[in-house]
Amino acid sequence: MIDFSLQGKVAIVTGASQGIGEAIALAFAQAGARVVVSSRKLESVTRVAQEIESTGSAALAVQAHMGYPDQVKSLVAQTLEKWGRVDIVVNNAGTNPHFGPILTADEGQMDKTLDVNLKGYFRLAQMAVPHMTEQGGGKIINIASVAGLRPPDKMGVYGITKAGDIMLTQVLARELGQYNIQVNAIAPGIVQTKFSRALWEDAELMARYQATVPLRRVGKPEDVAGAALYLASPAADWVTGTVLVVDGGATLVSIV
Numbered sequence: 001m002i003d004f005s006l007q008g009k010v011a012i013v014t015g016a017s018q019g020i021g022e023a024i025a026l027a028f029a030q031a032g033a034r035v036v037v038s039s040r041k042l043e044s045v046t047r048v049a050q051e052i053e054s055t056g057s058a059a060l061a062v063q064a065h066m067g068y069p070d071q072v073k074s075l076v077a078q079t080l081e082k083w084g085r086v087d088i089v090v091n092n093a094g095t096n097p098h099f100g101p102i103l104t105a106d107e108g109q110m111d112k113t114l115d116v117n118l119k120g121y122f123r124l125a126q127m128a129v130p131h132m133t134e135q136g137g138g139k140i141i142n143i144a145s146v147a148g149l150r151p152p153d154k155m156g157v158y159g160i161t162k163a164g165d166i167m168l169t170q171v172l173a174r175e176l177g178q179y180n181i182q183v184n185a186i187a188p189g190i191v192q193t194k195f196s197r198a199l200w201e202d203a204e205l206m207a208r209y210q211a212t213v214p215l216r217r218v219g220k221p222e223d224v225a226g227a228a229l230y231l232a233s234p235a236a237d238w239v240t241g242t243v244l245v246v247d248g249g250a251t252l253v254s255i256v
Contacts, residue, residue, distance in 0.1 A: 005031055006028055006088070007033075009032070009232075010035075011035050011089070012035075012036045012076070012079055012088070012089050013036070013038070013092060014066060014075075014093035014120075014124065015038075016037035016045055017041065017045045018044070018194055018195075020143060020191060020193060020195075021039070021090070022037075024090055025048055027222075027225040027229045028088070029052045029055065029057035030055070031229055034057070034058040034060075035049075035058070036059070036060045036075070037059060037061055038062045038064040038093075039093065040064075042061060045062070060082050062075050066091075066116050066123065066124065067112070069123055073127055075124070075127075076128055080131065086131050087137075087138050088138065088140075088141070088232045089125065089128045089138070091143060093116060095116045095117060096113065096158040097109045097112055098113065098157045098158075099155065100154050102157055109157060113161050118161045121165055121168055125140055125168075125183075129176065136180060137179065137180030138180075139181070139183075140172065140183040141183075141186065141228055142166075142183070142185045143165075143186055143224070144162045144166050144243065145159070146247050147162050148163040148166050150251060166187070169185040169243065170241050173240040177240055182231075182236065182240040184231045184236070184239060184240060184241065184243070185243045186243075187243050187244070187247070188223075188224050188247060189219055189245075189246065189247025189248055189250040190250070191219035191220065191221060191224060192218050192220060192221075206218070209250070212250075214248060214253065215248035219246065227244050
């Protein structure tokens with residue numbers, strides 16, 4: 001039988017207070033993992049941890065802003081203090097403070113987006129990998145975006161950081177394979193979350209999108225969670241450096 005179990009594994013999921021991150025954390029817990037859920041606001045992620053615990057699974061809520069190296073270091077330290085290992089990292093926390101033509105972005109918006117969306121992913125990998133290496137392996141899953149594959153309309157700054165996440169994934173996969181660490185990315189299309197509200201609440205855009213996308217709908221967080229579970233599980237032990245596009249076929253026919 002193909003093994004999708006995460007029994008005995010410890011997973012860190014960032015940006016886990018809602019949307020894609022929350023769905024991934026719940027899916028991992030259902031598959032048997034002990035899950036560390038983190039976000040900038042402790043009260044938000046505590047709710048997710050309590051939901052996981054209500055199902056009989058184990059969870060730990062940790063406040064961590066991925067733009068601050070000391071908080072990323074503390075996230076890994078608290079994970080190790082609680083459970084003594086880290087097997088899976090899901091880099092999902094992100095921001096998008098600028099919406100419009102890229103040259104209208106200011107330095108602060110560019111710096112913040114790069115610091116969280118790209119450097120934040122790098123920071124957590126850098127902190128977690130030594131422990132994965134000591135354990136004999138691990139999994140890193142970076143949540144990118146189709147905006148990192150095609151130039152997006154009015155989201156150019158965000159798209160640049162997501163393209164960077166894809167290259168970071170490929171570089172880490174090449175460098176860490178010798179330590180039995182698989183590194184992969186997921187590139188979602190439009191998923192109905194609070195983060196993407198500006199897109200799916202645009203009636204004109206959605207009408208055009210759903211008329212042309214092969215699967216005729218926007219995504220749900222659970223659509224991405226299923227892909228993450230596959231990449232985190234033993235079923236994907238020979239998969240590394242890949243970008244799994246989860247977009248209902250949107251990149252086949254349109255640029256969003």
